Amino acid sequence: MREFPGACPSMALSALDGLKSLFNLIWLLICVVVVIVLAYLFTRFLAGRGGGMGGLSGGGEGFKVLRRLPLGRDQSAALVKAGERYFLLGVAPSGITLLAELTAEEAEAMTAPPPGSEPPPSFGEALRTVLKQKKPR
Numbered sequence: 001m002r003e004f005p006g007a008c009p010s011m012a013l014s015a016l017d018g019l020k021s022l023f024n025l026i027w028l029l030i031c032v033v034v035v036i037v038l039a040y041l042f043t044r045f046l047a048g049r050g051g052g053m054g055g056l057s058g059g060g061e062g063f064k065v066l067r068r069l070p071l072g073r074d075q076s077a078a079l080v081k082a083g084e085r086y087f088l089l090g091v092a093p094s095g096i097t098l099l100a101e102l103t104a105e106e107a108e109a110m111t112a113p114p115p116g117s118e119p120p121p122s123f124g125e126a127l128r129t130v131l132k133q134k135k136p137r
Helices: 009-049 104-111 123-133
Strands: 063-072 075-082 085-092 095-102
Touching: 063 104, 075 104, 085 104, 095 104
Parallel strands: none
Antiparallel strands: 063 075, 075 085, 085 095
């Protein structure tokens, strides 16, 4: 190492240690960014394959959950469209049971709103109604 006049060797070592610490910090930040990018790309890859819960929630090609009725704790009945066929399924922690296969007319009757009833308000309309009712402080 080259000596500088008027500079003590301990100052040169502490500056070198500071520089090493800075490079270590930069390296750590680069590693964290790489891990985050890889996690993002991996989740995009899984979403593209239909992995995770995407296939169970009704987002698959030709497969859709039209209606779900909770019957009890962890139990429900689900109306499912698979291609051009309609199935009424019982869903429980122990498994899924076929309750009935329905015609298109029967399935449509189960998904249609009751006659004479208004459709529920959209989220925006409901929020505006609640905000109007709330008194200003």
